[in-house]
Amino acid sequence: AYINMTDPEAECPSGLNEVSNRTTGQRACGRSVDRNCSSLNFPVNTKYTHVCGIARGYQYGHMDAFFFLSGKTIDQVYVDGLSITNGNPRQHLWTYVVSLQETGFRRNQRCPRDQ
Numbered sequence: 001a002y003i004n005m006t007d008p009e010a011e012c013p014s015g016l017n018e019v020s021n022r023t024t025g026q027r028a029c030g031r032s033v034d035r036n037c038s039s040l041n042f043p044v045n046t047k048y049t050h051v052c053g054i055a056r057g058y059q060y061g062h063m064d065a066f067f068f069l070s071g072k073t074i075d076q077v078y079v080d081g082l083s084i085t086n087g088n089p090r091q092h093l094w095t096y097v098v099s100l101q102e103t104g105f106r107r108n109q110r111c112p113r114d115q
Helices: none
Strands: 016-020 027-031 081-086 091-097
Antiparallel strands (some): 081 091
């Protein structure tokens, strides 16, 4: 899938809402529900060996990393950020985590793999 919200003609895929910053005029696609998660599927009808991309994130509200999220697997709500998975059952490819700071996390804010 290719989504470039810097293109004025671009639209968010079904399942995400467009969000615009009034000050900067930047447009982005955001989750469609409050304090939960949104999932999108991008079917790929060909074999591939690499997944490449760029994610540009904009903060709104609190940046909680793993703090208030009870999930410990990719099938649960486990991260404040963006998770890319593949297949069924889902396999983790990468996660983009949003937090207030990079170090000094309380135990329940750390990456589940680090605990």
